[in-house]
Amino acid sequence: QVQLVESGGGLVKPGGSLRLSCAASGFTFSDYYMNWIRQAPGKGLEWVSYITSSGSNVYYADSVKGRFTISRDNAKNSLFLQMNSLRAEDTAVYYCARDSSSWYLGVWGQGTTVTVSS
Amino acid sequence: QSALTQPASVSGSPGQSITISCTGTSSDVGGYNYVSWYQQHPGKAPKLKIYDVSKRPSGVSNRFSGSKSGNTASLTISGLQAEDEADYYCSSYTSSSTYVFGTGTKVTVL
Numbered sequence A: 001q002v003q004l005v006e007s008g009g010g011l012v013k014p015g016g017s018l019r020l021s022c023a024a025s026g027f028t029f030s031d032y033y034m035n036w037i038r039q040a041p042g043k044g045l046e047w048v049s050y051i052t053s054s055g056s057n058v059y060y061a062d063s064v065k066g067r068f069t070i071s072r073d074n075a076k077n078s079l080f081l082q083m084n085s086l087r088a089e090d091t092a093v094y095y096c097a098r099d100s101s102s103w104y105l106g107v108w109g110q111g112t113t114v115t116v117s118s
Numbered sequence B: 001q002s003a004l005t006q007p008a009s010v011s012g013s014p015g016q017s018i019t020i021s022c023t024g025t026s027s028d029v030g031g032y033n034y035v036s037w038y039q040q041h042p043g044k045a046p047k048l049k050i051y052d053v054s055k056r057p058s059g060v061s062n063r064f065s066g067s068k069s070g071n072t073a074s075l076t077i078s079g080l081q082a083e084d085e086a087d088y089y090c091s092s093y094t095s096s097s098t099y100v101f102g103t104g105t106k107v108t109v110l
Helices: none
Strands: A003-007 A010-012 A018-025 A034-039 A045-051 A058-060 A068-073 A078-083 A092-098 A112-116 B009-012 B018-023 B035-040 B047-050 B064-069 B072-077 B086-093 B099-101 B105-109
Touching: A003 A092, A018 A034, A018 A092, A018 A112, A034 A068, A034 A078, A045 A068, A045 A078, A045 B086, A045 B099, A058 A068, B009 B018, B018 B086, B018 B105, B035 B064, B047 B064, B072 B086
Parallel strands: A010 A112, B009 B105
Antiparallel strands: A003 A018, A018 A078, A034 A045, A034 A092, A045 A058, A068 A078, A092 A112, B018 B072, B035 B047, B035 B086, B064 B072, B086 B099, B086 B105
């Protein structure tokens, strides 16, 4: 079945770095745009970034631009989010999600938790 | 990009209908028919309920329906059931080629 599994979350100090991964299965990964969305504790959803199917174009929310880098490895069916210069306000559950041809997020992973604290 | 505006909470009795609004601008909700709605139960990942303003994915109950007028989209849940108690988020494509989510609405079944 179609599945997305995130990993790589954890506790990191302010200013530190973390790399999240999302393993895809059950569909042709290279056909789809992919996204990262986050949710701070007790807060709403915030779109973070997406990458086109080939990886040639990437887009970021203003809140992470210049600090986060999205990438993908289509040969390994994997999506990544490199997070640098982390701040307390980056503390959240991070979800990867599969895009569609019509700008909606039809498949979501279970999320991985990132905590930025000294 | 500012979040789309949703009411913080909406409630209804079993069997009733409720409507959740989602207000944006001409650069997002009003400019494209790419509004989607997600349901999220506590501790779970969001689940798609409506896409392209009013289309339902396979397997989603026809008790869920969507519409749009100008810069405001709406999600209606008819025949409210206990299992519908959850948080609901709207989302839209934007003129910046990004996504924006709504502020979220907590639905309570009385």
